[in-house]
Amino acid sequence: MNFPGRGLAAGLAQLAGRLGRAVLPLCDRCQACRGLLPGTGGRLPVCPACAVELAPRLGGFCPRCGAFGTNAEAAPGLCLDCLRLGRVWDGFAFHGRYEGRLRELVLGFKFNSRLGQGRLLAGFLVEAWLRAAARSGDGAMDGGVPDVLVPIPLHPRRLVWRGFNQSLELARFAGRELGCAVCPGALARIRNTTPQSRLPGRERLTNLAGAFVGDPALVSGRHVLLIDDVMTTGATVETAVRSLRRAGAARVDVAVVAR
Numbered sequence: 001m002n003f004p005g006r007g008l009a010a011g012l013a014q015l016a017g018r019l020g021r022a023v024l025p026l027c028d029r030c031q032a033c034r035g036l037l038p039g040t041g042g043r044l045p046v047c048p049a050c051a052v053e054l055a056p057r058l059g060g061f062c063p064r065c066g067a068f069g070t071n072a073e074a075a076p077g078l079c080l081d082c083l084r085l086g087r088v089w090d091g092f093a094f095h096g097r098y099e100g101r102l103r104e105l106v107l108g109f110k111f112n113s114r115l116g117q118g119r120l121l122a123g124f125l126v127e128a129w130l131r132a133a134a135r136s137g138d139g140a141m142d143g144g145v146p147d148v149l150v151p152i153p154l155h156p157r158r159l160v161w162r163g164f165n166q167s168l169e170l171a172r173f174a175g176r177e178l179g180c181a182v183c184p185g186a187l188a189r190i191r192n193t194t195p196q197s198r199l200p201g202r203e204r205l206t207n208l209a210g211a212f213v214g215d216p217a218l219v220s221g222r223h224v225l226l227i228d229d230v231m232t233t234g235a236t237v238e239t240a241v242r243s244l245r246r247a248g249a250a251r252v253d254v255a256v257v258a259r
Helices: 008-026 048-053 080-085 100-112 115-134 156-162 166-178 201-207 235-246
Strands: 092-096 148-151 187-189 212-214 223-230 251-258
Touching: 048 100, 092 115, 100 115, 100 166, 100 223, 100 251, 115 166, 115 223, 115 251, 148 166, 166 223, 187 235, 212 235, 223 235, 235 251
Parallel strands: 092 251, 148 223, 223 251
Antiparallel strands: 187 212
């Protein structure tokens, strides 16, 4: 084998690099950090280190809204707000706290269009929903399999700017896992509001007033599972659920990746 103008070592190094690039895509890689997996992976293939960082929150939270308690080992129990005021949605599910590796994955998916990470996050969301469905009591998904998955919509201007709706992509991945139809047209965003992340909690509900409208033809009498990536104060989810209720939805559950 001749490598014109190059030494033998340089030529072999170049060839090895080409072979490496050809072979590496065939290897199992952690979907979080892209490192090689020690085995064949699993249903949600992540390496042991990332599996620890991305472990689901199984205790020490409110099952109705996901608010965190001080003891992560405690059994889920209703927070004071949910005991006193309740919530407009029926069931609730989330994977983990919005921090560390999970936050990095959400931001990478949301703002860098890393759809491979979106599949991983959707897997977390589905498993969170299945855990909640198996749990009895307040906040449980005891309404059975939903009729339709509905993503939190973006305003058309925001959609053009970002290029895709991360909640819709999560709903599509989740819909395939759960065998449920996805209906992005069931909820429309008719006001281009200020991003919630820029506002203090007390202004978030007023910012979203009149922002959503549900389609009765698509949700009336149906069991809806509302999908989003992150829930912080809950203002976006609450406003969206109220719009689905006004459109006649019989039951509205909520599932998010991070809280």
